[in-house]
Amino acid sequence: MTKGSTTAERPAVRPGSLGWDLGVVAGSYHARMEAALDGTAGGLRGFLVLSTVVHCDPPNQQALGAHLGIDRTVLTYLIDALAEAGEAERIPDPGDRRARKVVATDAGRARLASCEERIAAEEAALLSGLGSADADQLRSLLHRLAAQAHQPASGSNPCVSMDVP
Template sequence: MAPSELAAVTFEKPLPGFIPGDLAWHLGMILRGHQTLFADAVAEMPCSVRGYQMLSTVVHHDPANQQALGAHLGIDRTVLTYLLDDLVTAGLVERIPAPTDRRARKIVATAQGLDLLKKMEARVAAAEQTLLTGLDARESAQLAGLVSKLSMAVHGAQPGANPCEAMDHLG
């Protein structure tokens, strides 16, 4: 549902157990806690969180080229170039000609990049478990499923929405 359509919907009652607006506070607290733990977990990664996200995307989503990588992460192409330069200099990724377009560059992880990503993923997983300490295993799995479902619904309604931009503006 588009934001304009949401504005037209009238709700009789607030969310159960919430005063209108409480959901934003709760989501903000969770995001703030995650952001802090996540940044600490990947602190040694060049470009910190952005570097981790880029390397993870290259490995797990295999974008067709540099432009597709930037689009997936919502990173402006000029900023993306500087971030990639840092990852290339660190020996974590390399630029190769894209198989479908010799003018474009595909970003691939190096062996060193794969090793570091594996190490960072273990740290990120531990940080996420720390964040979820107050939940048992069933509740953690349920939360993960619900958050995934909700985020995909929001993405479907707002395909141009940029989660990185939202985090950058948390101030």
């Protein structure tokens, strides 16, 4: 803030402030979600894997990793943790027997439902400083921006069939 300004005034938006804003919000989001998901196999990343498997049904592990932007080595550890917890399993990809598809077990679907309730509560708390309409608009705009940023240089998104509106 500049000399003589008050906290009620809106801070200046300048080049670079978007990065700071996104970083602060992402850091707060991550901390809240990790706390809400304490005890969940793989924490927030494990939740994202389980959520994607259930809601987007990726055809194989490679598509799952590409969609989430998770390195295949890290993804293997996350899937191993979910499998060890009895929440996911690898099955042969029906279209390519050399590839593996990750599916949720009944226990995984139950865990996901429980996690989604906690996530929803934490997201509502994080957005509580905004009015309902502003919170909805922010979610919508961020979803559109993320979908655009997810496009590879070729302009075609290999995960578009899995993307949830």
